[in-house]
Structure formats: structure tokens, C-alpha cells
Amino acid sequence: MNGNISSLIERLSSKDPNDAYQALLNLLEESKLSPSVYKFFGTFVPMINDSNSYIRTRGLLLIAANAKWDTDNRIDGILDEYMKHIVDEKPITARQVIKALAKVAFYKPALAAQIKEALRNADTSSYNGNMRPLVDKDIATALQEIK
Numbered sequence: 001m002n003g004n005i006s007s008l009i010e011r012l013s014s015k016d017p018n019d020a021y022q023a024l025l026n027l028l029e030e031s032k033l034s035p036s037v038y039k040f041f042g043t044f045v046p047m048i049n050d051s052n053s054y055i056r057t058r059g060l061l062l063i064a065a066n067a068k069w070d071t072d073n074r075i076d077g078i079l080d081e082y083m084k085h086i087v088d089e090k091p092i093t094a095r096q097v098i099k100a101l102a103k104v105a106f107y108k109p110a111l112a113a114q115i116k117e118a119l120r121n122a123d124t125s126s127y128n129g130n131m132r133p134l135v136d137k138d139i140a141t142a143l144q145e146i147k
Contacts, residue, residue: 005030009040012047012058024058028065035069037062045078053090060085060093064100067107075104079111083118086139091131098138102145112146119143 008030011023031037044066047059063082067075075082083101088094101119105112119142124135 005036005040009043013055017054020054020058024061027062031062031065031069035066038066038069041066041070041074048078048082048085053088053093056085056088056090057093057096060097061100064097064103067104070108075108076111079114083115086118086122087124087126089126091127091135094127094135095138098135098142102142105146109147116143116146119146 005027008023008027011019012027014020014023027037041063044059044062047055048063050056050059060082063075063078082097082104085097086094086101088097098119101115105115119139122139124132124139127135
């Protein structure tokens with residue numbers, strides 16, 4: 001499967017958004033089943049600061065999806081950078097990150113307190129009227145899910 005995973009990773013930045021999204025879905029599904037995608041963790045880290053919000057989101061989601069395989073504690077080392085996206089300039093990305101952080105906290109309970117603190121302290125005032133309540137609700141839901 002590794003060759004196929006390499007191909008899927010390359011497709012994450014495809015100019016065809018449908019192709020890139022399909023690659024993401026396949027990688028997320030594989031991440032549930034085995035640590036084979038985790039081997040590419042180093043590829044996902046630079047993606048989280050990409051100027052393209054879709055690429056940013058893909059990297060953020062793949063990091064969270066592989067938290068269960070993170071025996072090397074690589075997420076611990078990038079957590080602060082990752083959590084900056086709780087208030088990403090794109091509220092859709094922020095919402096995805098907030099939901100993903102609950103998964104990270106589940107698989108990495110040692111990080112739960114730090115994640116909860118960042119969620120509680122998130123300043124969502126930059127989001128416009130209709131997005132802010134959604135982001136705030138996502139934060140409240142994530143905080144409830146994190147034990």
C-alpha cells in the first residue's frame with residue numbers, strides 16, 4: 001500500500017480539487033486502519049501553513065487522523081503551531097481544526113489540558129456575524145468531547 005499512499009500524498013496538492021479531495025478521503029480512511037500514512041507525517045507539517053486554505057486543511061486533518069499512531073510524539077512538537085489554526089483566517093478551516101482537536105486529545109490525553117486551554121482562550125471576534133456563532137459552537141462541542 002505504501003506506493004499507493006505516496007501517490008495519494010502527491011495528489012493532495014493536485015490542481016484538480018476533486019482529485020485532491022478524493023486523495024484526502026482515501027488517506028483519512030487508511031489512517032483509521034493502519035499507521036502507513038503516519039510515515040508521511042513530515043509531509044503534512046509544512047502543509048498546515050500553506051497559503052492555500054484547502055491544502056492547510058488537508059494537512060491539519062491528516063495530522064489529527066494520525067494522532068492514534070503518534071508513538072514518536074511528533075504532534076507534541078507542533079501542537080502550538082497546529083492550534084494557531086483554531087482561529088485560522090478561513091473559518092471553515094478553523095471549524096475543521098476545532099473538531100479535529102477533540103480527536104487529537106482522545107488519542108493523546110497528555111495534550112488534552114493544553115488543547116482545552118487553547119480552545120477556551122480562542123478569540124473568535126475576527127469572524128463575521130454568521131460564522132462566529134458556528135465556530136463558538138464547535139469550540140463548546142469540542143470542549144465537551146474532551147474529557
